[in-house]
Amino acid sequence: MKTRLSSELTSFVVRLAWEDRTSFEEIRERTGLVESQVIDLMRRELKPSSFRCWRKRVSGRVTKHRKLLELRLKG
Numbered sequence: 407m408k409t410r411l412s413s414e415l416t417s418f419v420v421r422l423a424w425e426d427r428t429s430f431e432e433i434r435e436r437t438g439l440v441e442s443q444v445i446d447l448m449r450r451e452l453k454p455s456s457f458r459c460w461r462k463r464v465s466g467r468v469t470k471h472r473k474l475l476e477l478r479l480k481g
Contacts, residue, residue: 411447419444420451424460431472 411419419437422428423444430441439447449457464470468478 416447416451419447423448423464426467427469429470429472 415437419433419439422433422436430444433444434440445461448460452460
C-alpha cells in the first residue's frame with residue numbers, strides 16, 4: 407500500500423480486522439482497502455507474534471469471508 411493512512415484510519419482498520427464478524431468485504435466497503443492491503447497493514451502495525459496469531463485466527467474463518475459465510479448458510 408503506497409498511501410499512508412491517518413493514525414485514526416489505521417486504528418479503525420486494525421479494530422475491524424480483529425473483529426470476528428467484520429468480513430474483509432465489509433472492510434473494503436467501509437475503508438476502500440482490499441484484503442491484501444489489510445494484511446499488509448496488520449503486518450506493519452502488529453508485533454510479529456500478534457500478526458501470526460491474527461493470521462491464524464482469520465485464515466479460513468467463515469465470518470471473515472462473505473462468500474464462505476453465504477455457502478455455509480445455504481448448505
